[in-house]
Amino acid sequence: MSTSQGLQILRKIVQQSTREYKGFENVLKSVRVLSGGGGTCKCALHVGEEHQNRGGTLHGGLTCTLVDAVSTWALMATEEPVAGVSVDLSVSFMKGARVGEEIVVDARILKRGKRLAFLSVDITNMADGTLLAQGKHTKYVGS
Template sequence: MTLYRLRRSVVPSPRHYKVCPDALYSSLPLRAVGRTDNAGVDAMENGCVQQNGIDENLVFLQKMLDDYKGQDNFNRVARKVTAVAANEKSIVVELTVENEHVNGKGTLHGGQTASLVDIVTARAVGMTVRDRGMVSVEIAVSYLLPVKLGETILIEGKVLKCGRNIAFTECEFRRKSDNALVAKGKHTLAFMHKPVTNQF
């Protein structure tokens, strides 16, 4: 099955992922790498630059997400999130809603959603800003539809503007089964002046 061929600056929105083929790696839910015309020659598929058939942005994003798996602080809310696509201005990740993510009604907890807005948009900024810590200035979330236990969501974090001191981002949550928009968030971050070795 053919992947979408897009401009380098664009990651396909979650509604396009239904046409993607099966997983490339066991840790990645969708194939996010494409062909290379010749060994060592870049080819561009799915909005991402390829090097020897490997999407380096996607590998970097998955590495950032893997860092959450062993954490016992509040960032553990993202330990089940997996990478789908990435470039320098936006990322898409996937989460299947489990018991640890839901409220008493069996739907995705609002606090979990807000935390994912924080984490996913910060990781989108972190695709290019890799040597500075970040702190939240403002987070806002609109909850549009419930997400039930067992459903899978695709979350797109997008950098709207990244300045010297502040980054402005937005986030969309879509139900994978029908592409319905279930939540929307925005997140403003400020950069810390001192470089950090681990910002996760």
């Protein structure tokens, strides 16, 4: 599969799960895919008022959802796509993103075995590259 084919498939997956599906993932409808394929997925999000907590920064629950979703999309952007099931997910928060800022969510597969996949996600401020949060996600991918 070529890089452009992988990116087209990835964009279709994201569109279906965030815009066409009316479940929880609809909270990600404003996420834009920047690049992906080969076990990676890079997305952007303009932090809007609907994404903020009471302190005026990106809600921690949405940050965790971004780690979950974008790392899953990276796992699906492979020759053997599988969504898997979460076994463990952790997020370290370094700095908040304010309403109006653009963030980048960059996910990649660290290792994929027969039963488990290990993924890493960096969330940064697009303007200056400041690391805002870092997530680790383990998914069961075996049968």
